[in-house]
Amino acid sequence: MQRVKLTINGKEVEAPVGSTILEAAEMIGVDIPRLCYDPDLSPMGACRLCVVEVKGNRLLPAACVTPVTEGMVVETESPSVVEARKTILELLVANHPLDCMTCDKMGDCKLAEYCYRYNVKDSPFTGEKHHYAIDDSNPFIIRDLNKCILCGACVRACEEMTGQDNLSYLYRGFHRKATTAGDVPYIESDCVFCGQCVAVCPTGALTEKSMAGQARRWEMEKVRTTCPFCGTGCNFDLAVKDGRIIGVLSAEDAPVNGRMLCVKGRFAWDFIYNEKRLTTPLIKKDGQFVEAT
Amino acid sequence: MTNPINEITEEAELLFLIGTNATEAHPVIGYKMRQAARRGAKMIVCDPRRIDLVDEADYWLQIKPGTDIPLLNGLMHIIIKEGLEDKEFIAERTENYEALKETVERYTPEYVSELTGVPVEDLYAVARLYATTDKAMIFYTLGITEHICGTRNVMSIANLAMLTGHLGRPGTGVCPMRGQNNVQGACDMGALPNVYPGYQAVTNDEIREKFEKAWGVSLSPKVGLKIPEMFDAAHEGKVKAMYILGENPVLTDPNANHVRAALEKLEFLVVQELFLTETAEYADVILPAASFAECDGTFTNTERRVQRVRKAIEPIPGQANWQTICQMATRVGFPMHYEHPSEIWDEMASLTPSMAGINYNRLEKGSLQWPCTTDDHPGTPYLHKGKFTRGLGLFQPADHVPPAEMPDREYPFLLSTGRILYHYNVTTPYSSGIAELWDKEMAEIHPEDAERLGLETGQQVKIVSRRGEVISAVKVTERVQPGMIWMSFHHSATPTNALTSDALDPTTGTGEYKVCAVRIEKLPEAANA
Ligand code: SF4
Ligand code: SF4
């Protein structure tokens, strides 16, 4: 494979032709913040949080969509880059509920992570906030689009992973929304409840209903296992809190399925706690089952 | 599967799906097929129903149920007539080609079109496309095997792949997708009447002696009974006791009334289960089972990939299933003691050459696909590279076998059964979320038939076959052909298998779930109020 040489933060890197600045940076352990970028989805270059400074370029290109070139000199945390990122984050939190203390995604939220990294507490921008009704009309997924940052990961996951094409952007400007056709609740849409959109959402906009209020992300013990339903052999993590399973989380390194699952693997595990589970041996006596002694 | 799942998106240029509704039965494989098609791979779907993947397909062959062999023979007929067969592959790697040629000679496009209902042009187009595409994979599931001619269907698929050299390379192959999570693993472990783990024949003296020595007991050289034979034998009073683990034959086996009567006759029945199932009702003793989240172990998926299952919570019945089995064995006179499932694996692997290289330490680092014969063997993603297990690939020509029971005046509808997305056999109804979404059977019926009978979606009807009857709601949809009804078998309120045929494939003992004749009776208004 042909490779090009470039410099990132003063370090030399050799990256395959066609890789992006973001990928080249990852090769030497430089973490460029990103919200809309997802290695499993097509690049979009929309959130612009991954902007970097490239010597000789007056604009700040988005690292996730800019290919490396020979001799390129890149700075990923220069003052102008940091300032640009702060502004982007401030604009995002200007229209965000900021109820992080009770948000189920806390601990695994990219928005919160980067606000912490760039010390964004609130926003100098004031303006209208969304007051979308929370969609919890289905048994599995809670959708709180007030927390949505329009990264489009859910739209791409639904189309590119599952191929269900259930989500797209509706409306314009401030009212722009990543939602179902006709903006109906999931339960009334063509959703097949694979939960891929939940697995890729970087914020608390899409979360697992079974986990609501059950545990902070860092308290969850993750146990890697294999799906008990069909012969595909998907792997995932069971999320366990205090000896009780509270949900299923995608495992990106799962050999067969990556982060993809279907409704059964992701959401049907709760049969485990069905009250009809048999817990003790039974013996039939005169046509009736009685507990064995 | 001869080839791994990941080749669907990474290698294949053509996917030929026959009798498999992947987006519902194997959803993640279905997603990958869809991804491949959208990235430009060609797709052929052969199914009597308009399944979801038809939307992605280049060709949809809407065959009449039970006509897979004529279709496949017809494709081979065209391929040979047009000289598109892989002559080198046939000469070097196969035998009995002349017999195949002779059989498929009779399956002219016109004759096949008449039998299958597929237009002649489509037969030509599909035959040429499959034969001339370098990397073409075939997928099938129960739509192929659950017929009285299931074994011959499978042979015909293998014939087609061999004829065109689509085996033994990445992006090719014949891929039966195994239904349940671990049906592959259970078969691999010898949960079959004729083999020990790794498909080592019980009738082979040398193999039997190896196991006798390892276990310190004498073993029977006789092949045991297949599941339907067991129920027949129970009927006749020859089988007197059964120990059923994690199966619910009353709901899932064809001709449920026969199964019930057989269980009734047993002198002693033990059922180890999660729930008080329809089958467990017949038990004398019920042992509570632990779920996948409560046990350590392995599952082997449809591509022979052995993967770890890990205990996440304490077993709800107090112990893991293997512990219960060990105690049973010990009580009936064979002391069985293991500290951990890895010891059971190691014992099995020490007696099974194809698994000898797999152990829990290696699985901790990642899954492995058998055959994996030594500690440094990387596993085998695809089979038949350069050579078939038996040496030369044997063409086994097959002729059309009509289904055992076809619609007639008394029972004018053809009933076919299968799985739906929201359920997996019979455990999923115990998931509260799933139950909320899909809480009852919806028998699919074509709008023409519905109109003639005056039926609307949601209405309850009685569906009657020669063997039994069930009540079900109907769903009016063009997914099915006129004259056909399609049902799943996940709900105990509508035990679809009370209807299905007890005709069996003579080789495998698999029931013909895919075709039987039924009639529909409207219920009095009150029943639908
Ligand atoms: S759950 Fe699956 S089908 Fe439904 S919107 Fe999300 S990605 Fe699409
Ligand atoms: S719901 Fe989540 S994934 Fe979808 S656009 Fe909003 S933030 Fe992104």
Ligand code: SF4
């Ligand atoms: S998640 Fe769905 S596709 Fe994957 S193994 Fe489980 S049931 Fe099959």
